[in-house]
Amino acid sequence: MRDFRGDLASFTTENIAALLSPAAQDALELGLIEPAKLELRSLTRGAPARLAALVRLFMLGDVVPWQQVADALPRTGVNFLLESGLAVSPSEDSVQSRFDLRPISVDLDGHKREYWITSDLGEEITGKPLLPDHVLGVGGATLSLLRLTPRKQVGLAVDLGCGCGIQAIVAARHAKNVIATDISARALDLTAFNAALNSVFIELRLGSMLEPLKGEKIDLLVSNPPFVINPAAGIEDEEKIMQYRDGGMADDDIVSGLVKGLPSVLAPGGMAVMLGNWLLSDAPWEDRPASWVDPKLDAIVLQRETFSPAQYANLWLRDGGINPRQNPGRFNVRLTEYLMYFEAKSSPGVGFGYLAFQKPAVEISPDDTWQQFEKLPDGRPPSGQDVENFFAAANYCRGQETPLALSDEKFEVQPDVTEERFYRPGEEDPAVIQLRSGRTGQTMPVGQYFAAFYGACDGELTAAQITVALSELLGADVPALAAELELPIRIALGSGYLKVPQT
Known part of the structure; x- marks a missing residue:
């Protein structure tokens, strides 16, 4: 080699x-x-x-x-x-x-690295529909997951549902040990070849979801599971089931089962990042994924986009080589299956997004966990640094014995953040104040008190000094002002508007 x-x-x-x-x-x-x-x-x-x-x-x-x-x-x-x-x-x-083999450039914390990745040939080359055991190469979803993954040094990393193995291969750069699992022996064979081609060692395990990982305590779990919701789940029909995307379970049970099983395999302080989707209903979108999350896990769930039943069916039918122009009869039969499925579930469609979790290093009560469910602006994918920052903020805030606004911490604003103010004609005070992250595009609406506090966070003054000075300027009670500032400080730390202090 x-x-x-x-x-x-x-x-x-x-x-x-x-x-x-x-x-x-x-x-x-x-x-x-x-x-x-x-x-x-x-x-x-x-x-x-x-x-x-x-x-x-x-x-x-x-x-x-x-x-x-x-x-x-x-x-x-x-x-x-x-x-x-x-x-x-x-x-x-x-x-x-007989295979696709190409170089892939991956940006790891500002440093470009090249990998050679082998996968199966695509339809544009073979001119034929993909086979049920097709192993995908590196596409947009793979790149999003690579970007989402934290890159700090860890003991054991796992790529669950490894496919061609690129997540495991990249993780080997910052993990002492790496395990790659898949239900497909063929995918594991390609992962083994790619690992050897890129001079890394990966332990391979055949099996479904968390089953091959029993007894492990994982520091980093990365997964792009076969989460596609398929009305044909459970039907032994190779024409309908594609291993790389169809998990063979009902509804969104692939993702929910994986999320529910995380506490049993994550080590204390361990993280998991994944892609997934969930059925929508008349309730707020976040209710369904929130019901999967263990109350003692920290979590970020970001909904990137939504699909109507027809959009979702069209996307995945075409992905499986069922084209309405080439085979309208077959396409319409499958489309009808999808539409009837969503109607039976009383579901208006599917949400897709990014999920990240942390098992706190010490036992905590559910009241102390950080769980955030948010729609992602402009579909911009978060980075592994964003994920690490959120969980670092959670760990930092849980370790504070005094209110953050009255602490001796010298908070600093992130350099990419700008402040926006919107005024109604003729009024002196702004109707809306918001912070905008130049890195993610996210915005954080804030009140005038926190805007003033945030503007003074230059790394020189302590939070307590800023709060006391504001109370004197505004004629406000210090404890009351500190209580009002507590939540926005936490949000600013978790969302990357304030730098998380080193502990």
């Missing part, structure tokens, strides 16, 4: 971007591979030709002349691809890959 890594040294996202024209790159974003094929077939000499051969072979599914592949892989040669099962030889002088 070392020689193969050496052959792939120039096969990077930066080099590929420089090789392809902007028009070809834009076409690839749309799933159109022919423009890139036409460009690269014209490159026949030197380093560009060697890189072009790798891109054509591994990313575009092209049939590439044997000698061009041999030139691009001087250490391992074509025979390595054939013997390992990565490629086949359609004719005695050509090679074609």
Whole structure:
């Protein structure tokens, strides 16, 4: 594998971007591979030709002349691809890959790292619907979860439902031990190959959801579970069930079961981050996911978007290769199944979003946990640093014996935050004051007292000094003012408007 890594040294996202024209790159974003094929077939000499051969072979599914592949892989040669099962030889002088293999650039705390990830070929290359045991590559959901994951050093990290294994492979950079689980043996095989290709060791376990993790105490659990709500759940029909997205359980039980089981596997201080969706009802959207969360867990649940029954059905039917133009009869049958399902559940649709949890390091009462349920502005995904910050704020506030506004802490505002004030015509006092995070786009409505307090948090004055000075300026009672400031200070710490003090 070392020689193969050496052959792939120039096969990077930066080099590929420089090789392809902007028009070809834009076409690839749309799933159109022919423009890139036409460009690269014209490159026949030197380093560009060697890189072009790798891109054509591994990313575009092209049939590439044997000698061009041999030139691009001087250490391992074509025979390595054939013997390992990565490629086949359609004719005695050509090679074609059986898998998608491409470089993925991941931003870890401001540092870019490159990984090579192997997965199954997509429909745009095979021209056929995906098979039930299809293993996905790196898409938008995968990148969102990578961004959502905290990157502090941990003992044991778990990638539950690992697929191609990229979450586990990236976690190996900051975890002493990593376990990857999946219900698909084929997914575990690809994860094993990708781990070896990227020089990391991962323990692989076959099984469903938390079952392979009994007895473990996990410091970081990462999961993009097969959460798609499917009216065909429980039906033994491979045409309807796709392993990478359909968990085979009713309703949103995949996500709810995973959330409910977290207290049994998380270590004290352990965190879990995942993607998921939930059925909507006439009640507030947060009621359903909130009912899954153990009262002694800290939690953030952010709803990114919602789908009507027809939108949800259309999204996942097309994802499974059921297209209304190519097969209108089959599409309409499946669509009707979805619509009847949502009608029977009296559900107006599905909410999708991000979930993060922390098991506090010490035993606490439910009154002391932090649980936040919020709609995400503009669909901007939160970062692992945002998740860490929220839980650090919870830990910090639980450790304070005096009101925060009367403490000796010298709070500091985050440098990316701006303050916005809105006035009604002719009035001197603002009708609305809000803080806006430049990093996340989130806003926090505040009152005049907290706005004044926040503006004085320069890292020089203690919270108590600011509160006392405000009480004198406003003629307010100090304890009453401190009580009014307590909640917004906590929210500002948890949402990243104030820096969480180091403890």
